Amino acid sequence: MNAPLIGFAGKARSGKDAAAQALLDAGWTRRAFADNVRAMLYAMNPVLDDSSYRDGFTSLKYEVDTYGWEEVKEVFPEVRVYLQRLGTEGGRDNLGEDVWVDALFRDFESWGPTVITDVRFPNEADAIRARGGLVVAIERPDLTTVGEPGHVSENALAGYLFDDVIRNDGSLAQLHDRVMQLIPLAV
Template sequence: MHGRIVGFGCRAQVGKDTATNATGFTRMAFADNVRALASRIDPYVNDFGLRLSDAVERLGWEGAKLEIDEVRRLLQELGGGSREMIDTSIWVYPTMTRATELMLDGYNVAISDVRYPNEADAIRSAGGIVIRIDRPDVPRLDHPTENALDDYDFDHVIDNSGTVEELRAAVRAIVGSGS
């Protein structure tokens, strides 16, 4: 049996992780390898000698990005700089290779951080769908990761202005229950 793949985009803090978890699929992110590389470098992320590894251990990745501006900036610059200087698909190749392996083994895969057209296109090329999550009350950040998909033609759009359970129900209505 061959698994399925779905991707969720596009802005920060709109509910992509909640939507991903609602699928019951194996979770992946294009930024997983960005985080792994940042962890290997393990830079100081504040003026008081706090290392990235300590921040992530204490706060988790999401908490560290929200509480310490340098963590979000580091990940954006490392990810975006690699895209610009090496290859726009530098983070797509390893993620989609692993996703394909999982699907061939019968697992369904949900990618939680679709931010660029080539990422969405890679999911579609693997037979998947891409879903935009919109949440009107979230401030829009001025960064390429926040606006590169503004004009992209998503397969589905979910308005996440309701409850968490309404978001989960909307996701399940599109992708099913994870089996």
């Protein structure tokens, strides 16, 4: 029998990581299809335009090491675009749509309870279900679009039939309460 597995889908900044925090606090592990995409971009270490520096430039590694990925994606919107393009046009389109699925699940048999925070494509959702997991959409009604809003990674799950939908329209505590109600369904 597999350990509990839940995947969160939703637009950028819908609250997927905030929802996952409830499970992390309960001892679950966080994983993401984009973990390997971030590792690749970090290894490439692109130069970022930053007029606040004397020479006007900084490096991705420096910024990520100093501030973390989430802050870097907010301050340097091009980083989110780089991740979208590397993951989709670079990985999926050139190496096959399951490149990130295969990379993430290669050691699945050893996993404990796990939440995947970035389900963006039907094959990713299907891979979670094939392993006995749930796929849950996080919807945030007051969401401001970031990155490339028309990018396929933001829209590929339109019309997908999720196992559940959580509306992120209240407090963080309310979001966490809604997430915790999923655990019995995932076991």
